[in-house]
Every structure is written in C-alpha cells, then in structure tokens.
Amino acid sequence: MAExxxxxRTQDFASWYQDVVLxxxxxxxxxxxxGCMVIKANGYAVWELLQRELDDRFxxxxxxxxxxxxxxxxxxxxxxxxxxxxxxxELAVVTMAxxxxxxxxxxxxxxxxxxxxxxxxxxxKSWRDLPMxxxxxxxxxRWELRTRMFLRTTEFLWQExxxxxxxxxxxxxxxxxxxxxxxxxxxxxxxxxVIKGLKTQSEKFAGALQTYSIEAMMQNGFALQSGTxxxxxxxxxxxxxxxFQSKEGQLDYVWQTSWGxxxxxxxxxxxxxxxxxxxxxxxxxxPIKAVLVPIYKKKTKVSMKVxxxxxxxxxxxxxxxTVMVLPDEEQDxxxxxxxxxxxxxxxxxxxxxxxxxxxxGAKFFHxxxxxxxxxxxxxxxxxxxGSIVLKRRDTGVxxxxxxxxxxxxxxxxxxxxxxxxxxxxxxxxKANTVLANSIEEVESLLKDVTAEKGGGKFVMAHLKxxxxxxxxxxxxxxxxxxxxxxxxxxxxxxxxxxxxxxxRRVVIAKAY
RNA sequence: CGGGGAGUGGCUCAGCCUGGUAGAGCACCUGGUUCGGGACCAGGGGGUCGGAGGUUCAAAUCCUCUCUCCCCGACCA
Numbered sequence: 001m002a003e004x005x006x007x008x009r010t011q012d013f014a015s016w017y018q019d020v021v022l023x024x025x026x027x028x029x030x031x032x033x034x035g036c037m038v039i040k041a042n043g044y045a046v047w048e049l050l051q052r053e054l055d056d057r058f059x060x061x062x063x064x065x066x067x068x069x070x071x072x073x074x075x076x077x078x079x080x081x082x083x084x085x086x087x088x089x090e091l092a093v094v095t096m097a098x099x100x101x102x103x104x105x106x107x108x109x110x111x112x113x114x115x116x117x118x119x120x121x122x123x124x125k126s127w128r129d130l131p132m133x134x135x136x137x138x139x140x141x142r143w144e145l146r147t148r149m150f151l152r153t154t155e156f157l158w159q160e161x162x163x164x165x166x167x168x169x170x171x172x173x174x175x176x177x178x179x180x181x182x183x184x185x186x187x188x189x190x191x192x193x194v195i196k197g198l199k200t201q202s203e204k205f206a207g208a209l210q211t212y213s214i215e216a217m218m219q220n221g222f223a224l225q226s227g228t229x230x231x232x233x234x235x236x237x238x239x240x241x242x243x244f245q246s247k248e249g250q251l252d253y254v255w256q257t258s259w260g261x262x263x264x265x266x267x268x269x270x271x272x273x274x275x276x277x278x279x280x281x282x283x284x285x286x287p288i289k290a291v292l293v294p295i296y297k298k299k300t301k302v303s304m305k306v307x308x309x310x311x312x313x314x315x316x317x318x319x320x321x322t323v324m325v326l327p328d329e330e331q332d333x334x335x336x337x338x339x340x341x342x343x344x345x346x347x348x349x350x351x352x353x354x355x356x357x358x359x360x361g362a363k364f365f366h367x368x369x370x371x372x373x374x375x376x377x378x379x380x381x382x383x384x385x386g387s388i389v390l391k392r393r394d395t396g397v398x399x400x401x402x403x404x405x406x407x408x409x410x411x412x413x414x415x416x417x418x419x420x421x422x423x424x425x426x427x428x429x430k431a432n433t434v435l436a437n438s439i440e441e442v443e444s445l446l447k448d449v450t451a452e453k454g455g456g457k458f459v460m461a462h463l464k465x466x467x468x469x470x471x472x473x474x475x476x477x478x479x480x481x482x483x484x485x486x487x488x489x490x491x492x493x494x495x496x497x498x499x500x501x502x503x504r505r506v507v508i509a510k511a512y
Numbered sequence: 513c514g515g516g517g518a519g520u521g522g523c524u525c526a527g528c529c530u531g532g533u534a535g536a537g538c539a540c541c542u543g544g545u546u547c548g549g550g551a552c553c554a555g556g557g558g559g560u561c562g563g564a565g566g567u568u569c570a571a572a573u574c575c576u577c578u579c580u581c582c583c584c585g586a587c588c589a
Contacts, residue, residue: 003550014583031581089587111589145513145587152589205589213589225589262589295548361549368549379548389548452584477585512589 006369008276013220014452018149020270023369024279027149035147035154039263042370043150045287046266047157051137053189053284054159054261057181063133063161068115070139071106076114079239083113086206090142108141113207113232113258116162117240124164124254127246131174132164132254150267151224151512158262164242164254168233171255175231178259179212182227190265191282191421192216192272193429194226195458195507197482202470205258209233215481215507217429218271221449221456223481223509226268229259267512273394273421279371280393282421283414286373290350290410293363294341295379296334333380341378344388344403348410350376368393373417374410394421433458435489435505439472439496442508446478449510460505462493469497473508481507 005023007015021027026043030036039047055065071094078084087110094106109115116134124132141155161178165171179196186194194214204211208230216224236242237253245251273280283289338354345352353363360377367375377389388406391398394417401409436442436459449456463469463480473480487504495502 018582029581034581086588140589142588144589146585156589158589228589260589264589293548297547359547359549359551361547361551364549366550377548381548450584 004276006276006278009219009454012452013454014148016276017271020274020279021149024270024274024371025369026266026270026279029149033154035144037149037153039157042287043266046269046281046285047263049285049287050185050189050265051159053185054181055135055137057185058135058159058161061133061177061181063135063163065136066134067136067138068109068112068119070109072109072112072115074105074107076118077107079114079117080207080235082235083207083239087111087142090144092141092143109138110140110142111258111260112136112138112140112160112162113236113256114240117236117242117256120162120164120237120254120256121240121242124242124244127166127244130164130166130244130254131170133161133174134163135159135161148267148512150263150270152264156263158260160258160260163257164237165256166244166246166252166254168255171233171257172231174257175210175212175229175259178257179214179227179229182229182259182261183214185261186214186216186226186265186268187422189282189284190269190272191284191418191425192226192268193422193426195429195482195484196486197484197507198465199228199482200465200470200480200506202467203479205230207232207235208258209235212485213482215509215511216268216272217425217432217456217458217509218268218512219428220271220451220454221432221458221509222271222451223456223458223479223507223511224264224268224271225481225511226265227259227261230257232256232258272425274371277396278369280421281371281373283373283418286371288351288370288372289414290348290374290376291363291367291372292341292345292350292352292376292378293360293367294337294352294354295360295377296337333383336383337378337380340383340403344376344378344406347407348376350374350410373414376406392417394424429458432456433460435459436461436508437496442473442478442496443476446476446508446510449478451510451512456510459508460489461496461508462502462504463506463508464495464498464500464502465506466495466498466500469495472497478508478510481509481511483507 006019009016024042025040027037027039030038077087090110092108095102120132137159139155139157144152144154147153163174165174183194183196186192194216196214199211199213210231212229213225214227216226218224234253234255236256242254243251244254270279273282341352364375373393375391382388386403387400388403389398389400392413434445434457436445442459442461445457445459465483470480483506489505492501492503
C-alpha cells in the first residue's frame, strides 16, 4: 500500500487543503509569479460549470454581459473617498508603457465600479435608460500579502455585476435578488449551505452603503465569504456624475448596485466537501460525473493491435516475422469487457478509463483524488453475472447492481449524493454554531482556533453594528461575519460590548 | 512587512557539518511478465546543484551579496 499523498485533515488542515488542490489537479502555484496560480484543467472545468450556472441566472434576471478595460486611470480610483482608501494598499499600478513613463499611471482593476461609473455616466441620460443591468466576467488583481490557492490569490477570476436604477428601492431589490442567486447556486449547485447577512459598517465594501454576503462554513469551522452584493447608494453616481432625467423632468443621480463571486467559490467547494482521500465534488459541478474502469487481462495487446479479426483467433499468425498463436480466451475477455464497458458508458454518459499502462487500482486512486462522483467497475466476474460495481465518492460505498439497471440507477445516485452532501454540510453548520452570552464566552470559543488545527465555530452573540464591537472581536483574530437576514435564534438582546439594545445575534467567526 | 522553511534530473528529497568522479525513490523510454484498490523484473535516457561574486590546486559543500517560492502572523474576495 503506497503512502497517501494527502495530509490528513486532523493532522494539518492547511496542508490537507494544499494537497487536495494539487492532487486533484485543480491548480498549482504559479511559482514564477508571486501569489498567483495556474488553474489546471480539472479546476477550470469546475469554474466553467459554476460560470454557466451563474450566467444562466444572470441572463434570466435580465442582465447582459459586457467587458471593460483591465486598466483604469489612476485618478478614477480617487473619485470616491472610501473606495480609494479601501483599495489603495492592494493596487498594482502601471507607470511605464511603450518604453516611457506614463503621464497618468493606470491601475490594474481591483474591481470596476469606477470605470463602469464613467461609462454609465456616458450612457445614461433618461429614466428610459434604466435600469441598466450589466455583468462582466473578468480577471482582477489585488496585491495581497498572504495568498492561498483559490481562496486568495493576487490575480483571480470573477464576475462583477453592475446595475443602475432610478430609485433606491429598486436598487435594494436588485441587491437582494442577486444575493439570493448566489445563495441558490451555493446551496443547490455547490451543496454548500450559507448564511445570508448584512456586513457591519466596518466590514462593508469600500464605497458602499451596505454590503450583504453569503457566508459558508468550511470543515475546519472557518467562515468563507463566498459572495457579496452591495448597495452602492448614489456614492458612485455622484463621484462619476451618473445622472438621469426622471419622468417629471428632474435630474437625479442613479442608485447603483454591484455584486460578485469569484474563483474563491472553487476553494469553498474543495474545503466544504473533500476528504482525506482527496477531492470530492458534488455531481452538479463535477466535470466528469462517472468513470468506468474496465478490468481485464491484456495479454493479447499485440495481437489486438495487429489483427483484431476474430477469425484469426486461435490460429497461427505472422507478426513481425514471428509466428504466434493468439490466446483466444483472453482476447475474448478483454474484447468483451471493453465492448460492454463502452456500451454502458455511452448509455450513462460515463468516461471509460481504457488506459493500458496502469492497473485498475491506480485508476481508482486517480479518479478518487480528482473527485469524480461515481466510479463504475466492470470486470470478468461482472460479465459472468451481468452485474456492474458502482462506487459513490462521498460515502465510499460500493454497490453491485445488474447492468440493466445502471442507466436508471446512476442519475438517482448522483441526485442522492448531491442532496446528501448538502445535508452533511448543513449538519456541520448546525453542529458548529453556538450561542455566546458574554464577550468572555466569545473569546474562549475562538481564541485557540487556527486554520491548521480547526475546531472553528460560528459564534452567535448579540453585538451592535459599531466599530467598537468589530475592534473587540478582532482582538480574538475573528470577525463579525454578518448580521443574519433571518434570525433563527432568540431575537433582541443587549450588545455584549456597548450594552445597547440590538435586535438579533450576529455571526462571529474566524475566516479566510 | 515581520517570523520560519526551502531552492540539487520532470517530482520528492539525500549529499553540505568534515571541499576531492553529482546520488536515491518516483516519473519517463525499451522489452517481458502482470491487471477486482497505488504491479514486478531487466535494461536505458535525463542535472552548468536558484543567481552573482569570492576563498581554494579543487566548491553542491566554505564566505559575501542577491533573487525566488512555500508556510505562519498583521491587511483582504
């Protein structure tokens, strides 16, 4: 038995995550480019599936895709006071191009509110131009000091929606509508339960009135902000002079929103579901739903290549000048296994792993590490009995079923797996959410929690949306993740820091 | 930006202390035997030891400088 290439979660969660990403062929550090990664085929395929799920929903809610420049005039970043303050430390700036110092440097977009504000100002004149519902799929750069593959890299891929509306009410509706889209994709597609909530004023997006987020819980109890939706108010409208004339003929600034999810979702997916054997993907975002591993003796490799004609089996033939007798039974076995394998694979849309240079055992490990939801095994014994072996990635349970039932069974297994993975996540979230009724209690629940050791909790406590509260929680290296939109607990209480009345408990956790 | 670790065939690393013919395992190529959970045997190819400078008859090894990556903290999707 070869040693597992994957560190156990209990041993070191951070190493486990790295190992899963690498062994699952999801991504690898770019090594020559600081803080960046190469998203490999398996990882990118997952991202593409997520993109499609999201994009379909954006389109269904009336948005159109556009693309804006990567480079933004530096002065644009300065037009909104909070925005520049929030993003300045993370900016990469282009100061030279064409062999010359630029008159005005460009920043590489860390987000596109400013440049889109500029174009909105140009395009929007009348209430008839509203709402303007735009999305862009893009890469962005934020110069982070600390990077982790998918969870935080210097360059990452994302989607940013930008909308302009004639009223605040309508903009607010948009903010919630897209937050709901994110929650739906997280829960229904990624099988990753989330909590929808409002960010505190300290934690909100730089330049927004309000920021809402979906927060997921990773297997080590850390929170992962997995999507954000911002009510920008008229801040950028004013900064970029995006004005429209209302039906009544009056000039007013537009009300804007922006919302985004990134390749971080892939990291969340990995940290939510994977195990010590490697990646586990929920069927809906698995690039390959099922792989069929045929098992047979391949003694007849040469004869098959040279002469697949069944009439020569058992008869002497000449290969490269040598007279050989092809062993008929074995050739039959391989040919029959492959024939049935391909027939079934076609029926159920599975990939046949017919590589001849590695053994079946190696194939099982290969696909297991890459998170394929179902592996089917078909060997001589199955041929004899008309059966096939079906193994589920999440539970590891093997089942022998009649070949005639696999076409009906596989979709059911995939659906069950999707649901069960969500349930497991929901259960974990519940089990690791605890109430705290004093600041000391919050501290004791969180102080020893680290990303490597795990044991993180979502601590529910009464706190006010006040910088003093955020600061107090930061002393424990945790943050107020959000003020949940839905109060599942005991309603109003007294803020543990300020003593002032608040209407519900907030989520406190350590986070990525 | 602080703390730690690491740069040696494609990968993981040994060798360095005590300078003297660059090694192992995995991967790769050839041939054969295997094949229901990481196969085995035999043969073979592949490295200016991160870079620059220095010490020395001689440097992967000693000295100086430098670059990069990874991990951990503070900043953040």
